[in-house]
Amino acid sequence: MPTGVAIRDVRQQLFAAAERVLLRDGPSGLTSRAVTTEAGCAKGVLHRHFADFDAFLAELVLDRIDQVGRQSAALLASAGTGTVTGNLTGALADQFGSVAVKIVSLLIFRDDLRARLRETIPSGVPVATEVAAMVSAYLAAERDLGRIAAGADIGTLALTLIGTAHLLAVDRESAQPDTEAVAAMVAAVLAGVLKDRDTAV
Template identity: 60%
Template sequence: MPTGVALRDVREQLFDAAERVLLRAGPQALTSRAVTDEAGVAKGVLHRHFADFDQFLTELVLDRIQRLLLHEPVLLSAVGTATVTENLTVALEEIFTPVAVTIVSLITFRDDLRARVRSARGTGGIPLLSEAGAMLREYLSAERDLGRLTPTADVDTLAPMLIGSAHLLYADRTALAVSPDALQRMVAAALSGVVRG
């Protein structure tokens, strides 16, 4: 890259490049060289903005968690509208984007990364999936308070069950896309016995 040419939003450019590498080749292919090559920048650019590749990966995951959390107000605004099954189906489709699924693979693939993100967020579980589960728990609690779920609906169990089941549907990067019907059937089965009306 010629000297004197300013890079616009270098962090985002590098994050986007990392996602493209993940989507194309999986977590094992994600290296600092792969990221800078994909971004079309010199390797030193990454190290000018991050202390090391570990910090880069941590910041990437934290940034993507923040993006996921932007969906929470939208989901909560759906309380009392459509059906609970429909709302959760839409939410799960928004949670399990191809990028999110590859980020979860990366977190699972790298124990050290998982530990750093947990420490930064002060949470346990699998980062991104834990936050998604908390988001669904809030929504389910609000629907229960509204009376659209039975008073005994165990939202603390339902939320991670929905996340885990959806993750299993989406986890195979080489499979055909998950159909909305298959996802909705899974949600309906999980909610069987707790949805009113």
Template identity: 60%
Template sequence: MPTGVHLRDARQRLFDAAERVLLRDGPNGLTSRAVTDEAGCAKGVLHRHFTDFDAFLAELVLDRAARLEARARALREAVGTGTVADNLADALTALFGPVPVAIIPLVTFRDTLRERLRDARPGGGIAILAQVATAVSAYLADERAIGRVAGDADIDSLTLSLVGGGHLLFADREPDPPTRAAVDRLVTTVLADVVRRRPR
């Protein structure tokens, strides 16, 4: 396959196929054969564009993680509008969509994939969870700066509670994702103290 637009098309086709396999069959079902079968192409196509399957998976994760940036920007743009709790509940629901939630265990259980991602993203953290944590932390810091979150609020601890709790809620999607009421309950409980007090 020639380079240029065809290479990008092949990569995107393989990424989209991998996403479908991941959502349908889980991390254990995500093999190079499953991806190329789903994409309707020869197995050699994947290996023509990626040095090995872990290199392919690393690029897939980075591509999908980059898509979270728009959602992270939307959260930052919500600073000072609506309520802090509603903004965060909306963001957690969007950021922990089906694809990000499916990618997290893939990263967690593949040591070689984590190593490649660490090389690509020296800042550390598990891809996807790191993006969510960065977005939530920046948003809370901005809200604290304008006085809608208490001035002495521990942003790091709040972020860990929201992201960790959000991941636990959304990771169990059987039979359905959590209700909005469940997400609201998590967020309002975590924020209960810091949004009721006057900033110092």
């Protein structure tokens, strides 16, 4: 991109470029040069907006967490509508798309990034922890509405759904999760607590 040409929404463009590099080349290929090359801008553009590359990556993770927050609100609003299985299948398939799985891999790969995020997120695995909270809140809402058994262990159900969805995600070669496999998993995990014939996705 020529010098002096303004880049609109530069942070989001850089985040999108980082996600494309992460998907294509994995955590080891995610460098500041790779990101700016992918975004089509000079390397200095990234450093004008972020203190260093780890600061950029931390903001990338926090941006992904914000996306989880927005989806959490939408999932919670869906309580009492459709089917519990269908609502959770859609949410988990979205959250465990390639980018989210790669971000978890990135956190495992980069010790400095994990340390930096600990300053604002003292416990848990960023992104995965927020997805677990999203699922827990939704299950609790459905329990309050009577669509899930009153005695259901919401915390254990949420962790089981998240852990299994993650395993399904990392064990695939396609860009997106197999929705049918996710639906079958959700139905199996919730089979003992659903109060209605909640089998349709």
